[in-house]
Amino acid sequence: MKRAAVIGSPVAHSKSPLIHGAWLKQYGIHGGYTRVEVQPDALPAFLDRIRGGEFVGCNVTMPLKAHIARHVDEVLPAARVLGSVNTVWRGDAGRLIATSTDGEGFVGHLDLAAPGWRDGDGGVLVLGAGGAARAIVDALLRTGAGDIAVTNRTVARADELAALFAGKVAVKDWVGRGSNLGATSLLINTTSLGMTGQPPLEMPLDGLAGNAIVADIVYAPLKTNLLAEAEARGLQAVDGLGMLLHQAVPGFERFFGVRPQVHDELRDIVLGAGS
Ligand code: ATR
Numbered sequence: 001m002k003r004a005a006v007i008g009s010p011v012a013h014s015k016s017p018l019i020h021g022a023w024l025k026q027y028g029i030h031g032g033y034t035r036v037e038v039q040p041d042a043l044p045a046f047l048d049r050i051r052g053g054e055f056v057g058c059n060v061t062m063p064l065k066a067h068i069a070r071h072v073d074e075v076l077p078a079a080r081v082l083g084s085v086n087t088v089w090r091g092d093a094g095r096l097i098a099t100s101t102d103g104e105g106f107v108g109h110l111d112l113a114a115p116g117w118r119d120g121d122g123g124v125l126v127l128g129a130g131g132a133a134r135a136i137v138d139a140l141l142r143t144g145a146g147d148i149a150v151t152n153r154t155v156a157r158a159d160e161l162a163a164l165f166a167g168k169v170a171v172k173d174w175v176g177r178g179s180n181l182g183a184t185s186l187l188i189n190t191t192s193l194g195m196t197g198q199p200p201l202e203m204p205l206d207g208l209a210g211n212a213i214v215a216d217i218v219y220a221p222l223k224t225n226l227l228a229e230a231e232a233r234g235l236q237a238v239d240g241l242g243m244l245l246h247q248a249v250p251g252f253e254r255f256f257g258v259r260p261q262v263h264d265e266l267r268d269i270v271l272g273a274g275s
Contacts, residue, residue: 002031003054004255007038007046008061015270016059019248022269023260031256040067047071050090056255057089059248065131072096078103081138081164084131086247089254102132103139105247106188106217112246112262113238114213120185122212123147127177127203128190129157132217136190137161141168149184151177152191181207189216194224201226205233216240222271241267 006016012035020033036058038046043064049055060068068085069075076099079085085098110117124145126133129152137148148165151172152158162169181187187208193201195218203226205214214230219240227237245262253259 002029002056002256003034004031004057004059004251005034005036005055006059006061007036007043008064009037009039011035011037011061014059014061015244015273016061016248018270018273019245019266020252020255022266023252023258024256027256027258027260029256029258033255038064040064043067044071047088047096050088050096051094053090053094055090057087057251059251060086060088068098072098074098078135078138078142082131082134084135087251087254089251099250100135101247101250102243103135103137103142104250105245106136106215106243107139107143108246108249109242109262110213110215110238113242114215114236117186117213118143118145120211120213122183122185122209123149124186124188125172125177125181125184126150126188126190127193127201128152129154129161130190133190134161134164136188136217137165137169141165178204178207181205181212182209184208185212187212187214189214189218189224189226192218194218194226196220203229205229205235208233208235210234212236213238217243219244241270245270 006014017033024031065084073095074097079100082100086100088098091097149170149172150158151174153174158171162171192198213236215238216224216226217240218224230237
């Protein structure tokens, strides 16, 4: 039986077992997916269990995401640029390979939820400059999207992000984030603002063109104020749950050999489990 796991500390909150468990059942795969509590000092020992064949791979949550790279044999570019890993699997001859699937998950969901997103003649404005923003900018650039701007409360972090993607990302002033939106065709919130328990995101949308798309990576609540406001203006709204589900697709495929579909039932399963 193939076994995979999500590792970290704490892991109790992770939705990964729900997602992978539902796919294992759906595809009739004789496999298992569990949570394993792993602290940083126990990480090398856990990774040896993958090398040895006890597990086919794992997903990685806090606080291990930044620690994994130095313990594996190959880090793919998506994780190298972030300095953060969320998926590890055993390749040929027990070699461990690590990547981050967050950016791919975001674009995978966007492709399904707003298939025309590449056709807009405006640019992309990313709110936030943390790990999620980096992953999304990296994935957007890989798909050939151009004209990307980032805005962040802490300017130094926005500058750091822009420097990572030398010359391809502009930095916009945070205070003036709602101005000059006429040339933005895709607006993405990657900050934690608007999440349950966090301050609201204040983002005026009146400057956006009528065919603009607004995406949020926050999924608790599922319909954030930003998305509700976008819908009220007749704009296309893309929620954050899809990214969570789609980021699991490449891992499941590596672990169990089947590329799974994200479907509404899966959304219901994860939503039903609460946040
Ligand atoms: P992640 O890895 O999930 O992206 P992160 O690195 O902690 O998480 O990034 C959180 C993002 O939310 C950052 O862009 C952060 O802005 P700062 O870099 O200025 O901290 C943004 N954020 C969080 N709380 C915020 C607030 N109250 N106002 C504005 N931005 C906020």
